[in-house]
Amino acid sequence: NLDGAGTVWTASAHIITAIIGSGVLSLAWGIAQLGWIAGPATLLLFSSITYYTSRLLSDCYRHHSTGKRNYTYMEAVNAYLGRRMEWACGIVQCVMLCGATIGYAITASISMVAIRKSDCLHKRGHAASCKFSTNLYLVGMGVAEVVVSQIPNFHKLAWLSVLAAIMSFLYASIGLGLAVARVASGTWVYKFSSTRSAMLLVHALEANGMDKIWRMCTAIGDMAFACSYSAILIEIQDTLRSTPAENKVMKKASGVAVSVSTVFYLLCGCFGYAAFGNRAPGNMLSASGFYEPFWLIDLANVCIVIHLVGAFQVTAQPVFMRFEAWASNKWPDSEFVTKEYRIRLPAAIFGGKSAPAGFTVNPLRLVGRTALVTAATVVAMAVPFFNDVLALLGAVSYWPLTVYFPVEMHIAQSKLIRRSSGGGGRRRPPANWIGLQLLNLVCLVVAIAAACGAIRGLSHSLLAYKPFMFEQ
Template sequence: MGTAIGRQEFMIQHAVYCESGSDPRTISDGEVDDDGKPRRTGIVWTASAHIITAIIGSGVLSLAWGMAQLGWIAGIGILLTFSVITYYTSSLLADCYRYPKSASGKRNYTYMAAVNAYLGENMRKVCGLFQFLILSGATIGYTITASVSLVAIRKSNCFHKRGHGAPCMIGLGITEILVSQIPNFHKLSWLSIVAAIMSFAYSSIGLGLAFTKVISGHGHRTTLTGVEVGVDVTAAEKIWTIFRAIGDMAFACAYSVILIEIQDTLRSSPPENKAMKKANMIAILTSTTFYLMCGCFGYAAFGNKAPGNMLTGFGFYEPFWLIDLANVCIVVHLVGAYQVLAQPIFSTFESWASMRWPNSEFVNTEYPLRIGSKKFNFSINFLRLTGRTTFVVVATLLAMALPFFNEILALLGAISYGPMTVYFPVEMHIAQNKIKRLSIRGLALQLLNLVCFLVSIAAASGAIQGMGHGLRASKPFQYKE
């Protein structure tokens, strides 16, 4: 037991060092929180920016396609249902930041720590597996999206100059390696705010172009049930695309996987769970409003032939400069979103390495960055430099090998929504409030778990089927258009 406690204390001290850039023993009492870490400065608006950066990402671009597969009634209904469930379960999860649930309860710095406190070690391991699969997969998905947007910029200019048949290509990579050296979540607020602004910008451009197309009378045919069997697709294709569309919409609404990590940036007053619930409400209302407008106007503009990616599927060709601007905004946004999702992976690996090799200079030493006689408020750590660079390179290679936009989003939505957005928050809520499983409330919560589990299975099946079909129809390292 003593060894375990010693390791935990070391990890806390290492986290203090990484986040402050100085030895924790030099921090005065007035500059620390109740756990000895540097005083947190996050507020509702910074937490909202983190959430919006993570949530309004790749998902918003696929909603017109999703609406086309589901139709008006099911598309709007499913999107609203996912948003309501996400807000409810995220509020449950926000209450699990401290254990026990009180202002003096012990802080849980990560999602896995919260699961461990309420559900035990075995469930923590299961949660960790899902979390790292989801976050790693999301970085691959965001790399695909950002790369496709860069390709679209090149193609847009080529199309404008030489017609719609000119082949053009451009890539993405070095930027994420550089930005990944930002030490932790607490240093990311400025990047999240910039990224959130970018997400509003490109969503608004896509929405405006779709709205213009609709009111000009150039919109395409839509139906209450989406693509038609026998006209657009076969019966089997309809079922699979419905499953993938559901997965895309689930992905667009899922951010609980990093909620606790975001909550750990909030200042202590007002209580973190109350501030986080406000941030949840702001982010969900904002994102759902944008989702409905982009999905509905995108579907109205393109009809049942809506492209998988509204801004890079070239449903729009002109004005080419505005489409270029939108795709630049996508790239900037996804650079930030990538970091928001990757930071929990980086933090866990680096904390483990510090615990495993506490005396290693390669692992633990921070080298302040100097240019001439000027010292910058930034340091280099060799483990961070090599480990994060390797992660970005591997994620980029996997993104190049599996370039399937909608299928990747659907699979990520399936993996993340059922377990991380619904199951673990519900189970922690039951444990926290000692709810009897055979009570009316307990049965209702278990029914919610079951329904979302079945939805996740269906979405994952559709995504895997689509990826299999795509691999047979195209080659790795080539984006499927």
């Protein structure tokens, strides 16, 4: 944070870029599994929990007594909970961040295929068979991410986050507008009626009882993933100016970002469900959702791709930096690890005028970041299953990173320990400690259920499709 220049608006843009990504596209499907009451209520519950725990986490950026900065989520966990918990946090955080990059790559490739498929259906008719492999598009996404990943510092990606946030608003607005237009035209699938009053409680697609339960669990995992950003909150907070206080600015940024994303989520999810009914697609803007106007759907998918290029970097940069910091500590004298080589562009490119200063290349950054992006791309090619991958990521990451660690750090920071109360030497925990632990327990149970649903969905998908042979 030697030259941190972030504000509440750049921090909000970073958060919105991380939140409004793959998740918004699956919400119509998710609400179709849970119904008109349980669906929006679940989404509001996850958003509220995320905002509450993000406020707790924001207070952990600086140590409450020494004022020392914790530059990463892991450093904050180490400062309050010790080395062992830091390692546990690091494993979960890396799994979540790497998994998120895989999810973003899958979503971007689906959107690129959707553009081609939309044009095919427009020319040949909506009943035509237009199926295309996502592999070529995943390779293209990987190449683009390798190039962008060479930007050395996270705080220099503010412009990319702002662009990505604009794209997210644009495609979410297009999806919302198309759903509203379908509802307003009277051609929508689901309509309120007394004979469908059960839809107002809990409902899933027409399936047997166990399938409904598993799909509901997967939908909960999708919603948890859609509301997750705690894994990079400390890293985003580290980009802020030191005045005003970073925790106050971050709380405002979290409030802005969570409020905006929740409103978009509710509108997109509810109108998407109203437009498609029980057969809402897993990805609302894929070619299995809307067909016309095809040019507008193509524009929305282009925006998704641009947004996810940025979201990929926002989630991948903490992994890059952690790996490079570890390598620098282990091999401090290695030129491969530490030396920067300046690449100057030839003046002929600029018409003989003086060339710009060029850019720097570090061998470790070039090789390490390329390898990590390549690994994410290969995994995405092997298991490009949108809803189940998102649900598994949400289940694995939401409870530990969004709930458990922030709550436990808050308890340690506030010295909210089980203290003596009443006579007779009996010990009774304070009410707020009980409330926080109940929150922990409930979120853990929900996460386990969501993980079970996602794993079942992935196993069924892998039985139906061969790895690297999936067509959308």
